[in-house]
Amino acid sequence: MTRKYFGTDGIRGTVGQAPITPDFVLRLAHAVGRVLKKTQARPTVLIGKDTRISGYMLESALESGFNSAGVDVVLLGPLPTPGVAYLTRAQRASLGVVISASHNAYPDNGIKFFSAQGTKLDDAWELAVEAALEEAPVWADSAALGKARRLNDAAGRYIEFCKSTFANDLTLRGMKLVVDAAHGAAYQVAPNVFHELGAEVTSIGVSPDGLNINKGVGATHPQALVSAVTAQRADYGIALDGDADRLQLVDASGRLFNGDELLYLMVAERIARGEKPVGVVGTLMTNKAVEVALRKQGIEFVRAKVGDRYVLEELDKRGWILGGEGSGHLLALDRHTTGDGIVSALQVLQACVRSGKTVAQLLDGVTLFPQTLINVRLAPEQNWKDNQALASETERIEAELGDAGRVLIRASGTEPLVRVMVEARDAAQAESSAKRLAATLEPAK
Secondary structure, eight states: OOOSSOBTTBEEEETTSTTSSHHHHHHHHHHHHHHHHTTOSSOEEEEEEOSOTHHHHHHHHHHHHHHHTTOEEEEEEEOOHHHHHHHHHHTTOSEEEEEOOTTSOTTEEEEEEEOTTSOBOOHHHHHHHHHHHTSOOOOOOGGGOOOEEEOTTHHHHHHHHHHHTSOTTOOOTTOEEEEEOTTSTTTTHHHHHHHHTTOEEEEESOOOOSSOTTSSOSTTOTHHHHHHHHHHTOSEEEEEOTTSOOEEEEETTOOEEOHHHHHHHHHHHHHHTTOOOSEEEEETTSOHHHHHHHHHTTOEEEEEOSSHHHHHHHHHHHTOOEEEOTTSOEEETTTOSSOOHHHHHHHHHHHHHHHTOOHHHHTTTOOOOOEEEEEEEOOTTOOGGGOHHHHHHHHHHHHHHGGGEEEEEEEOSSSSEEEEEEEESSHHHHHHHHHHHHHTSOOOO
16 A cells, blocks of 8 residues: 655645645544554653744644543653654553654644654555554544643753663863754754763754744754854864754864765774674665675665665664764664664764864875766656666676675656766866766657
């Protein structure tokens, strides 16, 4: 079965347009409540949100929908997505719910769910919810209605959890940081975590007004952080996105490190501590240089589909703990059950403190391969997979590149485009190879 409402990370869209409307969200919560009640007599659900103005409306709709199905609700207020995942597990709740559209601008919003173990839910659960949405509601009678309460110290509990993932024998004293919370869910939490571990902290992106989330700041707009790090003469800058599950990092020179580089650094730190990982999971877009560097260390590297959900599925299948994406979604499953920008930043800074080296020094010898990406628009009826000229040219280029590069050709999920990407140690070779491949595809007229 195909899913009607759920995408790769919950349900997301523009507020006021289906499905992100209060009537649908109420029905969604009621349907989820009915699914929960098939296995639990009195479920409890935690609800957290980011700082979008629409969060108030959607929170009320969720609360009413759950209560109408006989499900109790605990309201957490603004809290990072990974904070909701943690508290769902810590509070022994039945389900965690997050109201957020992550790195999107404020007109969008979404609903995503975590299991009682703080993990993303599988397709079968989502299909069960969609089936329940097609059924007529069954309202609980007055005596069986759910109740709602607020957990007033949710942020404090999550701060303590984040700190617990940093080595007890280390401190951030003497380190000057700029923390950019993207005017999002971590605006109260993130600066306090790093300050309480000893760092001198300057904060930007910590004045949410409901309309400015991710606007010109955060992980998707790192130039604001680069400027602030330079102005403050800080050692590092840490940028989160609106729900704080992704990380970008800047050093004192203004160099921006992406998720691929930070993933490798997290692996290298484990190796230095004598905890050599068996394998690491990246995605189809992970830079080839990271794969090469890991294999030199004798560590297996596997690519999953793009999306932290698929990285997590691959890690679970193989029993591994480290994985991530270039966007900054990083997973360390011995620290948390889901991607967490704050926890990931602490793992990186821990590596610096323990080694006495900078991030740049720790990544010495790991230089990302230049990439060339060309989008080719095709006519709707064209089937690029059957293009023999493309297949032959791909084979020739892969032979030319050998282990010094790679080719990735994939269709866009939203437009009639084929994305042609080539990585090579030499930028000119990457560009010329990508152009050769694109030339075999006849553009739409």
